[in-house]
Amino acid sequence: MDWSFPSEAEDFRIEVKEFIAEHLTEDVISSTHDGTIHNWDFHKKIAERGWLGGAVPSELGGGGKTALEMAVMVEELQLAGAPIDGMGVAIVVASVILELGNDHLKETIVPKLLDGETLVSFGYTEPDSGSDVAAAQTRAIRDGDEWVINGQKMWTTMAHIADYVLLLTRTNTEVPKHKGLTFFIVPLNTAGIEIQPVHTMGTERSNATFYDDVRIGDEWRIGEIDGGWEIMKAALKYERGIAGGQFPSPPLIDAFLEYAQHTERPDGVPIIDDPVVRERLVRALIDVEVCRGFAYNTAFLAAEGTMFGVEGSMTKLFASESYKKHSKWFIDMAGSEGLLYLGEDEAPVGGLLDEHFRHAPVTTIYGGTSEISRNLIAEGLLGLPRTR
Amino acid sequence: MYLRLNSDELAIKDIFNSFFESECSVERVRSAQHEGFDPKAWERFVETGAPGMCLPESSGGGGASLTTGAIVADLLGEYIAPLPFIEHLVASRLLSLLNPEHDLLPSVASGEKIITLALKPTSGDTAKIVPAGAIADAVIVNTGSDLILIVGKDSDSYLRNTADLPLGNRSLAEGEIIATGSAALSAFNRAINEWQALIAVALTGLGRKAVDIGVSYAKERYQFGVLIGSFQGLQHGFASSITGVEGSHFLSSRAISALENNTDMAESLSGMAFLFASESALNAAATSLQYHGGYGFAEEYDIQLYYRRAKGWPLQLGDPGLEYQRIANLCLPSGKVA
Numbered sequence: 001m002d003w004s005f006p007s008e009a010e011d012f013r014i015e016v017k018e019f020i021a022e023h024l025t026e027d028v029i030s031s032t033h034d035g036t037i038h039n040w041d042f043h044k045k046i047a048e049r050g051w052l053g054g055a056v057p058s059e060l061g062g063g064g065k066t067a068l069e070m071a072v073m074v075e076e077l078q079l080a081g082a083p084i085d086g087m088g089v090a091i092v093v094a095s096v097i098l099e100l101g102n103d104h105l106k107e108t109i110v111p112k113l114l115d116g117e118t119l120v121s122f123g124y125t126e127p128d129s130g131s132d133v134a135a136a137q138t139r140a141i142r143d144g145d146e147w148v149i150n151g152q153k154m155w156t157t158m159a160h161i162a163d164y165v166l167l168l169t170r171t172n173t174e175v176p177k178h179k180g181l182t183f184f185i186v187p188l189n190t191a192g193i194e195i196q197p198v199h200t201m202g203t204e205r206s207n208a209t210f211y212d213d214v215r216i217g218d219e220w221r222i223g224e225i226d227g228g229w230e231i232m233k234a235a236l237k238y239e240r241g242i243a244g245g246q247f248p249s250p251p252l253i254d255a256f257l258e259y260a261q262h263t264e265r266p267d268g269v270p271i272i273d274d275p276v277v278r279e280r281l282v283r284a285l286i287d288v289e290v291c292r293g294f295a296y297n298t299a300f301l302a303a304e305g306t307m308f309g310v311e312g313s314m315t316k317l318f319a320s321e322s323y324k325k326h327s328k329w330f331i332d333m334a335g336s337e338g339l340l341y342l343g344e345d346e347a348p349v350g351g352l353l354d355e356h357f358r359h360a361p362v363t364t365i366y367g368g369t370s371e372i373s374r375n376l377i378a379e380g381l382l383g384l385p386r387t388r
Numbered sequence: 389m390y391l392r393l394n395s396d397e398l399a400i401k402d403i404f405n406s407f408f409e410s411e412c413s414v415e416r417v418r419s420a421q422h423e424g425f426d427p428k429a430w431e432r433f434v435e436t437g438a439p440g441m442c443l444p445e446s447s448g449g450g451g452a453s454l455t456t457g458a459i460v461a462d463l464l465g466e467y468i469a470p471l472p473f474i475e476h477l478v479a480s481r482l483l484s485l486l487n488p489e490h491d492l493l494p495s496v497a498s499g500e501k502i503i504t505l506a507l508k509p510t511s512g513d514t515a516k517i518v519p520a521g522a523i524a525d526a527v528i529v530n531t532g533s534d535l536i537l538i539v540g541k542d543s544d545s546y547l548r549n550t551a552d553l554p555l556g557n558r559s560l561a562e563g564e565i566i567a568t569g570s571a572a573l574s575a576f577n578r579a580i581n582e583w584q585a586l587i588a589v590a591l592t593g594l595g596r597k598a599v600d601i602g603v604s605y606a607k608e609r610y611q612f613g614v615l616i617g618s619f620q621g622l623q624h625g626f627a628s629s630i631t632g633v634e635g636s637h638f639l640s641s642r643a644i645s646a647l648e649n650n651t652d653m654a655e656s657l658s659g660m661a662f663l664f665a666s667e668s669a670l671n672a673a674a675t676s677l678q679y680h681g682g683y684g685f686a687e688e689y690d691i692q693l694y695y696r697r698a699k700g701w702p703l704q705l706g707d708p709g710l711e712y713q714r715i716a717n718l719c720l721p722s723g724k725v726a
Contacts, residue, residue: 001455002390003645068389261724270723278716279709285719286639286660293638300391314631371624378623381630382603385618 003296009068016076019049024082033342033355035205038086038119038158046087047116055091055242056114060098070242071299075292078244081251086119086158088243093120093166095238097185097222100231104219105185109164119162120185123153123209124232130154131372132388133168134177134229138211140169140184147184147221149192149214155366159195159207163188166235167211172226181228184220191215202359203342240302240312246295248323248363253284255352256330263334263348271333280329287322294318310380317373320363327353327360391641393459401459407436412469414690420470423546424554425523430471430499439499442477447484448497454582458644461586465593465669468697472520472554474586475504479528482579486535486567492526501525505579506558507705513560519704521556522546529560530576536563551700552693580705581655584662585647587701588640594701595633595669598694599626602676605691622679629675632668639664659715666702673698 005013023045031039046052055070056062065073077084094113097105112118129135138151149169159165164185172180188195192214198206223231260272260281271277294315301308331338331353340347342355364370378384393401411429420426433439442457443449457477464473480496480503495501504524506515515521515529515538522545527538538558545556567575603626606617616622643661646654673695677684684691705711 001392001641001645003642005389257721261721264723264725270725272720273723275713275716278720279712281720282660282663282712282715286664289642289657289660290635290639290664293635293642296389297391297638300389303389314634317627318631318635374624374627375620377627377630382599382623382626384603384606384623384626385615387618387620387623 005068005072006066009066009072012065012069013072013076016073019045020076020080020082024080028083029081032083033203035199035203036161037083037204038161039083040116040161042083043086043090044116047090047114052087052090052094052116053114056095056098060095062095062098067302068299071295071302074242074244075247075295078247079250084244088239089119089122089158090114090116091242092235092238093185096231096234100234101185101222102219105222109185112163118164119158120164120166121156121159121162121188121207121209123156123159123165123167123186125153125155127152127154127208131369133232134181136168136170136181138167138169140171140182142171143215146215146217149184149186149211149216151211153209153211155198155206156195156209157204157206159188159209160197160205165193165209166222168228168232171228175226178229180226181232182225183222183228183231184216185222186211186214186216186220200362202362203355204359204362237307240298240308243367245316245363245367246291246298246319247288248319248360249284249288249291249326252323252326252330252352252356253281253288255349255356256333257281259334259348259353265335277333280333284322284326284329287318287326291315291319291322310377313368313373313376313380316368317370317377320360321370324360324364327356331357391638397456397459400456401463403436404438404460404463407432407438408463408467408469412467412471414467414693417468417470417693421552423522423543424470424552425472425520426470429469430502433471433473434499438473439476439502440480440497443480443484443493443497444488447480447488447493449480449484454585454644454648458586458589458641461589462593465590465595466597468594468597468693470552470554472502472504472523474583474590475520475524476502478579478583478586479503479505479526481582482528482575483537483566485575485578486572490566492537492539496526503528505576505583506530507580507583510560515558515560517547517555517704518558520554521558522554523556527558527563528566528576528579529558529563530573531560533568533573534565535567535572535576536560537566538563549700550703551696553697553700553704555704577655581658582647584705585640585643585658588636588643588658588661588665591665591669591698591701592633592637592640594694594698595629595636595665595672598669598673598676598691598698599630599633601691601694602626602629602672602679605676605680616679625675625679629668629672632664633672636661636665636668656715656718659711659718662702662705663708663711663715666698666708670695670698 028039028042054063054065058064090113094110140147140149167184167186171182192212194210196208334348338353342351411432440449441452445451496503502524503526504520505528506518509530509532525541529536547555549555609616640661643657646657677691677695683689
């Protein structure tokens with residue numbers, strides 16, 4: 001087995017590191033602590049480099065960055081703790097539109113997405129359908145040339161700064177649930193849409209969005225009527241390798257190391273010289289190396305053109321579960337000071353230990369819960385019977 | 389980047405899979421339980437050229453890479469084969485590195501003589517709990533300043549143990565110093581790194597098989613009128629087990645690769661792979677044993693063999709807690725409080 005990246009990918013790694021050193025300023029990082037998640041300036045800088053368009057597959061007219069180059073970029077941005085949710089959304093939605101969208105969508109949305117000018121929020125989840133996403137009840141009913149949409153979405157994160165929502169709707173109630181779904185890309189300034197904030201314990205702001213007799217033309221439909229599940233699968237396909245989530249722990253480990261090296265325990269021993277602390281740090285570093293193995297494997301499979309599923313589930317499961325464990329260890333090892341809230345003067349490393357502890361639980365939930373991941377692994381890899 | 393076995397490697401895997409299938413069936417493993425060694429299987433193993441495969445050709449070996457050795461180590465783990473392949477591979481490479489002209493090398497390269505190494509530095513007159521110590525014809529021991537070679541076999545040295553391994557205490561009285569100084573000690577250290585990485589690979593094979601044994605059982609066993617494999621309580625445990633084993637596969641493969649290419653990360657990755665594989669293999673075996681219910685505890689069922697080896701193989705190196713501290717010293721800074 002050969003674990004080395006080709007030289008163009010290693011050269012690109014250097015370029016990405018230089019980009020990070022120049023543009024991922026303290027201000028950018030601290031701007032993501034107030035709950036907005038996204039940083040427009042940083043996002044536009046990525047777009048200016050052509051990396052959003054570069055990540056779109058070349059057969060769709062994208063800029064031809066290879067899967068391994070994308071893996072390197074996503075790795076480096078995560079190691080540095082950069083805000084990349086918007087980047088993932090832009091690349092995934094642009095790719096789906098280019099593959100399956102009509103000319104109207106291609107012309108109206110794709111250029112702005114890839115220039116870093118606009119964002120699309122994901123509107124899949126509903127109050128009564130989370131993991132069971134195909135049970136969506138938001139209705140779209142045809143009325144002449146238009147569609148009339150009624151319903152509610154949950155966790156439409158970034159909707160308050162986005163211009164569109166990628167909306168999963170039910171267009172047919174007479175068929176099995178996966179077969180009666182249709183997707184639209186709905187402009188968020190359309191009459192009848194209301195966005196309400198959902199504040200989370202992780203400081204991040206998300207949204208609930210309400211759709212009350214929202215009327216849009218058929219040009220905003222993407223994919224076939226009742227063919228929404230194909231769009232969902234396409235979105236998942238393009239998300240692979242781009243969406244991140246493989247390296248949540250390194251920024252936390254770096255922050256704790258900085259603190260532990262320069263702070264004494266009550267008995268005068270530097271925290272980092274405590275053998276218990278050192279063992280846990282090594283365990284965390286090992287977990288990160290395991291994540292690296294998983295991430296490189298999925299990058300290799302993507303580069304090979306192999307469709308993968310279970311490999312992605314294992315990566316996500318391991319990375320998020322180990323991160324949640326690390327966030328608990330590191331807040332413990334700072335003692336009661338670990339409790340001090342983000343931004344408190346006396347908080348260790350500015351309160352990052354508190355912030356990671358509050359943020360970590362969402363990572364084992366969003367993008368597929370750990371339980372759904374384990375179901376998929378048990379069924380797909382181990383051939384155990386499906387239980388849902 | 390290429391993260392599969394290539395066609396040559398697949399051919400090698402096929403050959404050794406057939407070998408282990410016929411010579412290290414679970415019945416053979418069980419009948420070798422007393423000493424943890426099957427001399428007949430070793431004889432056949434010698435015929436394949438495997439014992440010296442990773443020795444340089446100049447020392448009479450096959451000149452194969454460590455990556456090729458890892459293919460065999462993975463299968464050895466899967467079959468929990470009672471053969472001292474890893475110790476022999478590592479100790480013979482060490483001997484050849486120390487003295488490419490050593491008299492013992494031809495018989496070691498062929499596998500006619502088995503060589504091993506005491507993993508822990510030995511300060512007294514006895515090297516204790518030496519892996520394959522009860523069956524080896526030669527043992528390399530690190531005294532902390534010198535490397536000593538003991539030539540000769542001592543089957544009376546056998547120690548009964550948790551994992552049916554051919555462990556033995558070996559007296560240093562007959563030994564002679566074969567190398568000394570920092571170069572010798574760093575060569576020994578390198579051998580330990582190779583042992584750790586190969587054991588990590590073997591534990592990965594063991595872990596994968598342990599999951600397979602548990603899953604197969606869960607697909608046959610009915611309780612409450614349904615297959616127990618249909619219970620999510622079991623499914624999720626298996627899913628976590630196999631995720632750990634796959635993680636250990638990638639990490640041990642990276643460690644082997646780092647050793648092969650002599651990268652800066654080679655030592656730490658070997659230790660990390662060893663520690664992670666130790667936990668994920670034991671977790672896999674313990675989980676599958678648990679899901680057998682009472683049968684898992686019965687000697688008659690194979691899963692207990694895997695459970696015991698998953699602990700026994702790595703613990704030969706000593707308390708893993710100390711290994712975490714060693715890796716910490718390689719990777720972490722110490723305090724700098726103003």
